[in-house]
Amino acid sequence: MSGLISAASIPELRKRVIFTLLMLLVYRMGVQIPTPGINGDALAAFFEKNASTLFGMFNMFSGGALENFSIFALGIMPYISASIIIQLLTVVVPQLESLSKEGEAGKRTITKYTRYGTVVLSVIQGFFIATGLESMTSPNGVPIVIDPSLQFRLMTVLTLTSGTAFIMWLGEQMTERGIGNGISMIIFAGIVARMPAAVGNTVELIKSGELSLIFLPIIVVMMFLVVGFIIFVETSQRRIPIQYAKRVVGRRVYGGQSSHLPLKINVSGVIPPIFASSIMMFPATIGSFIHIDWVQRFSAALSPGTVYYYTMYVGMIVFFCFFYTAVTFKPDDVAENLKKNGGFIPGIRPGKKTAEFLDHALVRLTVVGAVYLSAVCVMPTLLIQQLNVPFYFGGTALLIVVGVSIDTIAQIESHLVMRNYDGFMKSGRIRGRH
Structure with a gap:
């Protein structure tokens, strides 16, 4: 807390925190602005009935925007899907691969392509959602769309695409x-x-008798255990010792120090669950709006709670763990930089052997990280679904909340260290800051 108080006295950091809070406020205000042409009561009744399906998870990631069918109903998922596609294409398309190696200019070009892809995906998703809503009704049979027509579809596509583009800019x-x-x-x-709505729903389930009061302490304890486990793993790392050779330059002696190369157990962070959720929601959401028999069966097979869903979800998490780690950490580049600076791993030859050692260590860490992410994202959700508790207490949501919090605190710490504020350094518990 002393570190947070010290952060308020740094003008630049204070401006950054205030700017972030204002942008989040703008986002939450946009979530409350509904898209024209929708019967809000009928839509609310529909989501209340389908809270434990794919719609409930999609609504969670959109922050309730889909339930209100606001101008931000698509959320940020089209941007994430476009980022996934561009990153995958970077590996197989030589032109994109060369762009990724051109530094800041290439990064700006790839970002531009990602924005274009976001708009295209938003238009496609917006059209399917608008078409599907026209044929959907509340549990009482009240149509969700007040006046189904081509004008409604065009207006909805334009509104949702603009909303996603604005969120992307935010x-x-x-x-x-x-x-x-x-x-x-x-x-x-x-x-x-x-989260408050989820707590309220849980209280209502207890009052109505659908959820036994005995299970409430179990849920709370499980949440604390999962949060503690996430913090422990996210802050854990393997420290590979690095020794720097002594160099004599003029009358001065450089090097000779011992250091370490920190490798996190979960190198990819919260990216794999977010990417995997985006991939799993995109085809199933489209399929749920197309009333064709085989499409409906396919959509039902990939709905949360089925064996196929969790199998594919875990497979996607494992894939993106390895993919994102391979994209962000280059053992060859690290080995080359160590060699140039006179650094080496004790017992390992500099150059190719060092790269092979780092790659081997990284693969083993990624396997552990993938198992950890899969367990955290799937196991609590499976247990909670048996207790009939909303999605918001699931492992994926807790992982994202805790992971983003740790990363944000780490960035605040870095600003404090640069400004010689040692509030966190004296009593903080976030490891790996040195």
Whole structure:
């Protein structure tokens, strides 16, 4: 807390925190603005009935925007899907791969392609959602769309696409001028905003007798255990010892120190669950709006709670763990930099052997990280579904909230250290800051 109080006295950091909070406030205000042409009561009744289905999870990631069918109903998921597609194409398309190696200019070009892809995906998703809503009714048979027509579809596509583009801009501004990763912060804010509603729903389930009061302490204890486990693993790391050779330059002696290379157990952070959830929601959401027999069966097979869903979900998490780690950490580059600076791992030859050692260590850590992410995202959700508790207490939501919080605190710490504020350094418990 002393570190947070010290942060308020740093003008630059204070501006960044205030800017982030204002952007999140703008986002939450937009969530409350409904898209024209929708019967709000009928839509609310529909989501109340389907809270434990795919719609409930999608609504969680959109921060309740889908339930209100606001201008931000699509949320940030089209941007995440576009980012996944562009990153996958970067591996297989030589032109994109060369762009990724061109530094800041290439990064700006790839970001531009990601924005274009976001708009295209938003238009596609918006059209399918508008078409599907026209044929949907509340449990009482009241139509959700007041006046189904081509004009409604076009207006909905334009509104939802514009809303997603605006959220994308908000996220980029928060990343550049605020604290933390803007896209992750938006997802974080959406999940946290739904927590009070989830608590209220749980209380109602207890009052109605659908959830036994005996299970409530079990749920609370399980949440604390999962949060503690997430914090422990996210702050854990393997420290590979690094020794620097002595060099004599003129009359001065450089090097000779011992250091370490920290490798996190979960190198990819919360990205794999977010990417996996986005991939799992995209086809199933489209399929749920198309009333064709085989499409409906396919959509039902990939709905939360089925064996196929969890199998594919775990497979996606494992894939993105390895993929994102391979994209962000280059053992060859690290080995080359160590060699140039006179550093080496004791007992390992510099150069190729060092790269092979780092790659081997990274693969083993990624396996452990993938198992950890899969267990945290799936096991609590499976247990909670047996108790009939809303999605918001699931492992995926807790992982994102805790992971984003840790990353944000780490960024605040880095600003404090740069300004010689040692509030966190004296009593903080976030490891790996040195």
